[in-house]
Amino acid sequence: MMGNFLEKLMAPKNMEGFHQIHENIRRIKDAFLIDENIDLLLCEIKEIIENEKRGSVWHTNYQISAESRFYGEIGDHPIWIALYVDNRCSLQIQGLQRILIGAALNDFISKKLKHHDFSGLGLIIRKIGRQSRLISKEKHADYTSFISENDRLNFLRFMKVVSEQKVVRRERVGRTSVSSECLRREGVSVDYQGKMIMLVPEDPDDPVNSPGVAQYLPNVQSTVPGIEPAEDHQTDQILILIEHLKRLSVEMRIGRERSEAARGILAGVIAAPTISRRQLTDEEIFRFLNLIDDLDIYEYGNSEWMLGKILKLMLFTSSSFEEVCLIGSDVDVPIRYSVRTNSFYVRRIRPEYRSNRFGVRNILTDNLLNSRDYVEVPNKIIRAEDMKILSESLTSTDSSTLKSGLKALLNGLIPRVTLGMISRQAYEFSKSAYDPVIVQTTYGIRVPSANTQQYYTAVSESQVLECYSYAVNEILKRAGRDSIDFSTINSGYYSCKNVITDDELKSLIVSVRSELVDAPRRSYQRHNLETLFCIVVQAIFTTVRGVYDPLVEINHNEAVYFRDKDGPDFSHARFQFCHSISKKISDFYKVRSKHALDYLGAQNESNDFCFFLNSDWKKIEPSHSIVHQYLSKYCDFPLKSIRKYIRSRMVEMNYSYDAINMVLNHHSAGEALWDSYSTVDPAFIEREINKFYNVIIEELGIKEDWFHVDH
Known part of the structure; x- marks a missing residue:
């Protein structure tokens, strides 16, 4: 039941967004000194959460704006919807929401406030909320630029009522x-x-x-019929009219055109379906595992017993019916069972290179796991004795008969479930929680989003086992069963070519730095070492491919824009956040290169930002091959290996897929974050990236003093 305080907040009947509003109020309490009413409100919310069944629409969703989630209801619940606005990164929003709550819970003040007074302040909060999602740092926000004069008058009138000053209203005739x-x-x-x-x-x-x-x-008439003229300014009436029309339009559309769809949505909410219709619901998983247990009581080698084991293998290994039927054979199949190791061997998907060259050998690329054509995962779902009997029985049984019996069994129990849904359940669970390259390596199923990423990632054996065990235990948890303990070990990597390690990259930086310190001043050798050193260190933060712009000129601190692998027309340029060290490197090199240019004649003047010098003090363009030529004196890795190192480390440290895409810029996925339809907040991605680079700076021993600009 809704309490007295929630009624004062004009909460809708189903209290949609209840948990998000609760979190916002908790943040307001932590940020400001609050009165007794807000403490009582939090107690009431806590009591509702403890004593009432979880609401189907109470969940938090900070990616959906208040206007979208409460479309058509803003006019009826202005206080509730204003408190729904995300206040995690804005003290301004928290302050305005605090004022709104205090006025609504105070009986003496709330009686003096009209419904449209709360609507006016709620509109200001929603406007600031929309703008704050587009601004990376609140200190740069100028909210006065989009708050209208009428919004200011509404806020001043609201504050006059709260402070018990006299407010003159024009009553309706x-x-x-x-x-x-x-x-x-x-x-x-x-x-x-x-x-x-x-x-x-x-x-x-x-x-x-x-x-x-x-x-x-x-x-x-200056008012619209049916709209109460409560204020002198016409925009007050327009505000009420717009919210009223929005509500009516939704009611008419649902009532006239979408009544059947609305009933379907309501039935879906009640049934609590999965995110994707290709997945099994919790109830279906529960019934499915009970069916497997029922088939286990049949005699060994019996067709019903075999069907139970086949279903179990399809469910937990994401294998098709045909693949399971060949699991014990010696032919080349996507998944095989090894009686000797009691493990499943999954066919490995490797990156396809144009050349057959192995690349630089190191601990990531030159190990036993990376030399195999399969990925090994332990069998802990079926006993080894049962797997041996199943493998022998499948070779002597007609698969078409088994498949017909399997379909008939499923149609009688769960008609909606198909064999394809069963064979993709574990894969779908893992895909929603792990990097696509890890999922593709674990199950041997191609993931479209991993087509490019697989050329930049080294996947460890422990990551594969964690991905596999997560899906297995998630299925068991959904059915209320005990989880299985998988001991994760790391005896090697499934890696692409030329992935540099922490120690190798640190050694490269130290070697170039040591030779740079000893190089004679005002010499072309020192300039070339400074150029190479800046390219290597900045590549850690820009993840350049090195095709164009190996060293990026940065003119401001917020973002970096450069060609990378693009041509002069900038048709495929990159745009991403800029780390402060990248800007320092750019400023440092700008000064150093200017000193070198002073020794060049007028005939050599150009606008090139980055360049090497030969012994005659002639410029050398920093092409990919030229950079590799200077880099090869210190290591065998190409410049692009630093890009591979960054992605592998981000995956290993469990950073979000959106942050990885922003840094690596795979298939324009990084640019997609800036799209107006994106549900990802770039401000949070920037914080996540900066947090990652702070760890990398400490591990590699990079110091900002190296790039102190000495004019």
Whole structure:
């Protein structure tokens, strides 16, 4: 049941967004000194959470704006919807929400406030909320640029009522009909449309032949019929009208065109379906595992017993029916069972390179796991004795007969479930929680989003086991069963070519730095070492491919924009957040290169930002091959290996897929974060990236003093 305080907050009947509003109020309590009413409100919310069944629409969703989630209801619940606005990164929003809560819970003040007073302040909060999602740092926000003059007047009137100052309102004039009431002046009558003045009265004895002469003066209406004119300013009435029309439009659309769809959505909410219709619901998983247990009581080698084991393998290993039927054979199949190790061997998907060269050998690329054509995962779902009997029985049984029996069994139990849904359940669970390259490596199923990422990622054996065990235990947890303990070990990597390690990259930086310190000043050798050193260190933060712009010129601190692998037309340029060290490197090199240019003649003047010098002090363009030529003196890795190192480390440290895409810029996924339809907040991605680079800076021993600009 809704409590007294929630009623004052104009909560909707189903209290949609309840948990998000609760979190916002908790943050307000932590940020400000609050009165007793807000403490009582939090106690009431806590009691509802503890004593009432979880609401189907109470969940938090900070990616959906208040206007979208409460479309058509803003006019009825202005306080509740204003408190729904995300206040995690804005003290301004928290402060305005605190004022709104205090006024709504105070009985003395709330009686003096009108419904549209709360709507006006709620509109200001929603405007600031929309703008704050587009601004990375609140200190740079200028909210006065999009708050209208009428918004300011609404806020001032609200604060006057809260501070118990006098507020003059224009009350609505009473409506009367011509027949019900006349003004004191004889011969003048009024109605809601205007007034009529009798210039010549009619003859009471002969009204037909001697009618009266009257003049009708219509009212000049500044309000819309049906909208209460409670304020002097017209925009106050427009605000109420817009919210009223939004609500009516949704009601009419659902009522006239989408009644069947609305009933379907309601039934879906009640049934609590999964995110994707291709997945099994919790109830279906529960019934499915019970079916497998029921089939386990049949005699070993019996067709019903075999069907139970086949279903179990399909469910937990994301294998098709045909693949399971060949699991014990010696032919080349996507998944095989090894009796010797009691493990499943999943066919490995490798990156396809144009050349057959192995690349640089190191601990990531030159190990036993990376040399195999399969990925090994332990069998902990079926006993080894049962797997041996199943493998032998499948070789002597007609698979078409088993498949017909399997379909008939499923149709009688869960008609909606297909064999394809069963064979993708574990894969779908893992795909929603792990990096696509890890999922593709674990199950041997191609993930479209991993087509490019697989060329930049080294996947460890422990990551594969964690991905596999997560899906297995998630299925068991959904059915209320005990989880299985998988001991995760790391004996190697499934890696692409030329992935540099922490120690190798640190050694490269130290080697170039040591030689740079010893190089003679004002020499072309020192300039070339400074150029190479800046390229290597900045590549850690820009993840350049090195095709174009190996060293990026940065002119401001917020973001970096460069060609990378693009041509001069910038048709495929990159745009991403800029780390402070990247800017320092750019400023440092700008000064150093200017000093080198002072030794060049006028005939060599150009606008090139980055360049090497030969012994004759002639410029050398920093192409990919030239950079590799200078880099090869210190290591065998190409410049792009640093890009591979960054992605592998981000995956290993469990950073979000959106942050990885922003840093690596795979298939324009990084640019997609800036799209107006994106549900990802770039401000949070920036914080996540900076947090990652702070760890990398400490591990590699990078110091900002190296790039101190000495003019």
